[in-house]
Amino acid sequence: xxxxxxxxxxxxxxxxxxxxxxxxxxxxxxxxxxxxxxxxxxxxxxxxxxxxxxxxxxxxxxxxxxxxxxxxxxxxxxxxxxxxxxxxxxxxxxxxxxxxxxxxxxxxxxxxxxxxxxxxxxxxxxxxxxxxxxxxxxxxxxxxxxxxxxxxxxxxxxxxxxxxxxxxxxxxxxxxxxxxxxxxxxxxxxxxxxxxxxxxxxxxxxxxxxxxxxxxxxxxxxxxxxxxxxxxxxxxxxxxxxxxxxxxxxxxxxxxxxxxxxxxxxxxxxxxxxxxxxxxxxxxxxxxxxxxxxxxxxxxxxxxxxxxxxxxx
Numbered sequence: 484x485x486x487x488x489x490x491x492x493x494x495x496x497x498x499x500x501x502x503x504x505x506x507x508x509x510x511x512x513x514x515x516x517x518x519x520x521x522x523x524x525x526x527x528x529x530x531x532x533x534x535x536x537x538x539x540x541x542x543x544x545x546x547x548x549x550x551x552x553x554x555x556x557x558x559x560x561x562x563x564x565x566x567x568x569x570x571x572x573x574x575x576x577x578x579x580x581x582x583x584x585x586x587x588x589x590x591x592x593x594x595x596x597x598x599x600x601x602x603x604x605x606x607x608x609x610x611x612x613x614x615x616x617x618x619x620x621x622x623x624x625x626x627x628x629x630x631x632x633x634x635x636x637x638x639x640x641x642x643x644x645x646x647x648x649x650x651x652x653x654x655x656x657x658x659x660x661x662x663x664x665x666x667x668x669x670x671x672x673x674x675x676x677x678x679x680x681x682x683x684x685x686x687x688x689x690x691x692x693x694x695x696x697x698x699x700x701x702x703x704x705x706x707x708x709x710x711x712x713x714x715x716x717x718x719x720x721x722x723x724x725x726x727x728x729x730x731x732x733x734x735x736x737x738x739x740x741x742x743x744x745x746x747x748x749x750x751x752x753x754x755x756x757x758x759x760x761x762x763x764x765x766x767x768x769x770x771x772x773x774x775x776x777x778x779x780x781x782x783x784x785x786x787x788x789x790x791x792x793x794x795x796x
Contacts, residue, residue: 484509484633484686484789486709486748488781489527490519493693493715493729493751494549500783501527502549503751505690505711507631508533512612516540518629518690518711524553525560531784536566540608542615543574544692545626546581555585562594569596573608573617575625576601602627618703620694622728628691630703637662638680645678684792689744692751695724696734704742708789711781712738713751717762718770732767736774747771750781 485508490501502521506528509516515537517524528535538561544550554572561567572578579599585591600607604627608615612634617627640660645652650659650673658665659675666672689704692713704710715729724731730738732749739747749771756763764780771778779787 484688486688486711486787486789487531487533488748488750488783488785489524489531490521491750491752491781491783491785492549493713493753495754496521496523497754497757500752500754502552503692504553505750506531506533507688508537513537514539516542516631518542519544519550519692520552520554520557521549522552522556525557527783528557535561538567538570541570541572542617542629542690543572543578544620544628544690545575545622545624546577547624547693550693551578551581555582555589555591558582558593558597559589559591562592567595569598571598571600571608573600573602573615575627616703618699620691620699621697622693622695626693628689628694628700628703630687630689630707632687633685635685636683638682641678641680648673686789686791688789689742691738693729695728695730696737700738701741704738704744706743706745708745708792709787710739710742710744710747711750712747714749714767714771715751715753717756717767719762732770733774736771736778739775739778744775745777747775747778748781748787749778752780 487506489504489506492500492502496502501523503519504521504524505518507516515533602617604618606616614632616630620626620628655665659678662675664674687707688709689707690711691700694700712735713730714732714735716724716731718731718733721731735749768780
C-alpha cells in the first residue's frame with residue numbers, strides 16, 4: 484500500500500499545492516484508489532508515477548468544489564484514453580445527480596462503465612483483501628471520512644519444515660497454510676500455525692476531511708497505521724476553524740492521540756500560512772507534534788509506503 488498526495492491545499496490551489504486528492508496504490512492487485520478529486524487532479528496524476536489506467540475506485544468525502552471539480556475531467560480523460568475498464572465511485576447523496584448533470588450539459592459520454600454508490604455510515608465495500616468503511620464527519624455540509632482496512636494474512640508457510648515432517652504435499656498444504664489443524668493418514672495431528680511465520684497484520688489507513696474535531700473521525704482512525712487528517716488552520720485561528728467547521732493542527736493531533744493512531748499525516752492547509760507570513764507551515768507542524776509527536780506534513784507528490792505490522796505467534 485502506497486499513499487501519494489496529489490493535492491494538499493484547502494479551498495484554492497497555490498503555486499506549490501493543488502486542491503484535495505490522495506491516491507492509494509495497491510501494487511499487489513495493480514489497482515489505484517482515489518480519495519477526493521479536486522480541480523486539476525488529472526494533471527497531478529500525469530505528473531506523478533501513478534498509472535491512470537489502474538484507476539478503479541474513487542471515494543468522495545463531500546460535494547464542495549475543491550474536492551470534486553476535477554472529477555468530470557478525470558473521468559472524461561479516462562474514457563478518451565480508453566484504458567480504464569470500470570470505475571466505482573462512492574460518495575454522499577447528490578454525487579450521482581452531479582455527475583449525471585455535468586455529463587448531460589457537457590455532452591460527455593463514457594466509453595466504460597461507471598457506477599455511483601451513495602454511502603451511509605458502515606461498510607461500503609469489501610472483498611477478500613480489504614474492507615472499506617465510512618463515517619459521518621462534522622462539516623457545513625454532509626461529509627464522510629473513510630477507513631481502509633487490509634485483512635490479516637497468515638504468515639509464510641515453512642515448506643522445508645513440512646517436508647522434514649514428511650507431510651505429503653497437496654491439499655493438506657493449503658489447509659496448513661491457513662493455520663488449520665490437520666490429522667494425517669498416519670494419525671499424527673499437525674497444527675498449521677506451528678508451520679507458519681508470524682501473522683501479517685493488515686494495514687489500516689483513515690482519511691478524514693473536511694471536519695472539525697468529532698467522534699466520527701476518532702472512531703474511523705482507531706489503531707490505524709496512518710491517519711490522514713485535514714489541518715486547515717493554526718491553533719491561534721481556532722475561532723475561524725469553529726466558524727467554518729474545519730480543523731486546526733491541534734484538533735488533528737488530538738484525533739490521532741484519542742484514536743491511538745500510529746502516525747498522523749496532516750493535509751488541506753490554508754494558503755494563509757505561506758512562507759513569509761507571521762505563521763507558516765513549520766509552526767503548524769510544531770503545534771501538532773507538541774500533542775502527537777509522530778506527525779508529518781503532506782506536500783504535493785509526497786509518497787508514503789504503509790509499513791506492515793507483524794504479530795508474534
